[in-house]
Amino acid sequence: MSWAPAPVTTAAPGPAPVTTAAMARAYARSVVLEHWNNADRTATEAALIDLSLVVSELAANAVRHGGGLAGFEVTPTPQGVRLAVHDNSDVVPDAAFGPGNLPTKHHGSGYGWPVILRLARDIAVDPRPGGGKTVSVLVPLV
Template sequence: MRRVLSEQSRTRGTACTPDTLSDALLVASELTTNAMLHGGGVTDFDVEVVGQNLYLSVSDRERRRPVMLDPVDRHGRRRCSGRGWPIVCRLSRSVLVSDLPAGGKRVTAVIPLCGDSPVGGAPAPGRQHRNRT
């Protein structure tokens, strides 16, 4: 992913910040970890830069969609897991979960590359989080 972003920055003449790269790497890590832990493994991984956005897609074998969990369980104890999906949603301009024809799902996170971060203030224009239950 570092290579893709570096090449795109050089080609387009726009420098992406270290924070942008860190956000993209963290989202990639969380999506692939979720696919391995909850989705039966990663079946496809795709990175594409379109305009000023990075489209990061991870596919797995499970049709169940990611869910937002409360940070505490029904007994009031803090959960040891369940932080990945909120991180993905927070760092992404939009997140789309789609069913795959042969089974499984694809999760696509759209990450703003330069100067339009959704973190730390009002959401970026058009920011959507779809299919969270």
């Protein structure tokens, strides 16, 4: 009788943590295509582009102004998807709840928040236990 090592079984690794805007865009799109689209509704390409813009701005803001992207969540809802972006800063952006006007001159602020305010709904900025904040928005897909 010969001896052979027992097979090694490993659990499939979970999804890699989202650490860049590109990863966040790809993940958000995959959630829409795999979990939001169904026989009764399908996100248009225009809606997916809007989603990509919002994801890009939120993730880039977390990296640039929030001390890093500490987490990213996408939750399908009947109206679209809710994004939650966690960062490491307690600072709430000045323009977070503004009118969404585009800047006429560059004074350190860009187009990010105006784009988010124009394309997303139900914007919330909440402190995280232990520091940092979560910016959550609903991006309509219908």
